[in-house]
Amino acid sequence: MPRSFLVKKHSNSAKKPNYSELEGPAVFISPHIYHGLPLPLPEVRSPAAYSPIPVWTTSSLPLSPVSGYPSSLSDASSKDHSGSESPRSDEDERLPGKLAEAHGAEAEKFQCAVCGKAYSTYSGLLKHKQLHCDQARKNFSCKFCDKQYVSLGALKMHIRTHTLPCVCKICGKAFSRPWLLQGHIRTHTGEKPFSCPHCSRAFADRSNLRAHLQTHSDVKKYQCLSCSKTFSRMSLLHKHQESGCCAAH
DNA sequence: CTGGGGAGGGGGCCC
DNA sequence: CGGGCCCCCTCCCCA
Numbered sequence: 001m002p003r004s005f006l007v008k009k010h011s012n013s014a015k016k017p018n019y020s021e022l023e024g025p026a027v028f029i030s031p032h033i034y035h036g037l038p039l040p041l042p043e044v045r046s047p048a049a050y051s052p053i054p055v056w057t058t059s060s061l062p063l064s065p066v067s068g069y070p071s072s073l074s075d076a077s078s079k080d081h082s083g084s085e086s087p088r089s090d091e092d093e094r095l096p097g098k099l100a101e102a103h104g105a106e107a108e109k110f111q112c113a114v115c116g117k118a119y120s121t122y123s124g125l126l127k128h129k130q131l132h133c134d135q136a137r138k139n140f141s142c143k144f145c146d147k148q149y150v151s152l153g154a155l156k157m158h159i160r161t162h163t164l165p166c167v168c169k170i171c172g173k174a175f176s177r178p179w180l181l182q183g184h185i186r187t188h189t190g191e192k193p194f195s196c197p198h199c200s201r202a203f204a205d206r207s208n209l210r211a212h213l214q215t216h217s218d219v220k221k222y223q224c225l226s227c228s229k230t231f232s233r234m235s236l237l238h239k240h241q242e243s244g245c246c247a248a249h
Numbered sequence: 250c251t252g253g254g255g256a257g258g259g260g261g262c263c264c
Numbered sequence: 265c266g267g268g269c270c271c272c273c274t275c276c277c278c279a
Contacts, residue, residue, distance in 0.1 A: 153265060154260080161259075179268065180257070187256070201254090207272075208255065215253070235274070236252065243250080 110119045140155035141148050144162040149155040164174035166181040170188050175181045183205055186192070192202035194209040198216045203209040214220050214232030222237040223230045231237040 156266085157260075176258075177267090183257075203254080205256070206270080207257095208253095210271085212254075232253075234272090239251075 110122050140152055142155060142158055142162070144159065147158060149158060160176040164176055166175040166178050167173070168175075168181060168184055168188075170185070173184060175184060186204035192204045194203040194206050196202065196209060196212055196216075198213075201212060203212060211233055217232075220230035220232045222232070222234050224237060224240055226241075229240065231240060
């Protein structure tokens with residue numbers, strides 16, 4: 001589970017320095033978001049506007065019945081995005097015509113200028129060169145911490161977690177991204193656009209609704225491999241295991 | 250102690 | 265390239 005957010009951060013966000021004071025102009029969410037405070041916003045998005053939320057019962061778990069929990073979850077996560085997993089190969093095959101002609105006409109082999117490795121096709125060489133690029137490109141370093149990124153965009157995204165350019169007009173709390181601020185503003189407005197289809201509860205955050213939906217399921221998403229007991233949250237499973245699983249001893 | 254809600258954070262993907 | 269959104273996750277707190 002190489003997700004970088006697992007890197008230990010400040011345990012208390014309130015102790016974080018206000019980077020918004022350090023650099024860059026503050027970014028404010030458009031004023032209409034604050035409209036009607038402290039009453040809930042009028043345009044509460046219907047839950048139907050979001051992806052349908054399945055009830056996970058014993059027989060209809062969307063994930064394979066919880067095996068090794070972290071990896072399986074990661075797999076499930078990546079599966080969600082796997083639809084766009086390999087568009088690159090397509091592009092690689094589509095060579096710029098001029099280049100292909102210029103290179104292909106004069107030689108049967110295409111040699112890497114870096115390591116000398118030869119390829120029969122230009123696309124093969126391009127793919128190979130990409131490896132060199134990936135290795136060499138990871139030099140976008142954060143000036144606030146030790147993290148490195150392969151692209152400037154990724155680095156910029158990360159730096160925002162230091163600069164926190166999105167500031168709440170109401171309480172002054174700063175966030176790295178506008179949608180984080182929007183979610184925060186809901187704590188002021190009371191807006192809860194994510195409704196549970198099985199009870200009357202509503203949530204301001206989709207993740208919290210998703211966690212709540214687990215409570216309606218007989219078989220929870222996270223299962224103890226020792227005693228098969230299931231939990232709605234990984235943290236609960238961790239607690240269970242750390243406290244000594246009933247069947248583990 | 251356990252389960253659940255609230256709030257917030259990060260990277261990835263799509264447009 | 266940037267914004268918006270998605271998903272997953274953690275931490276804190278409370279019943």
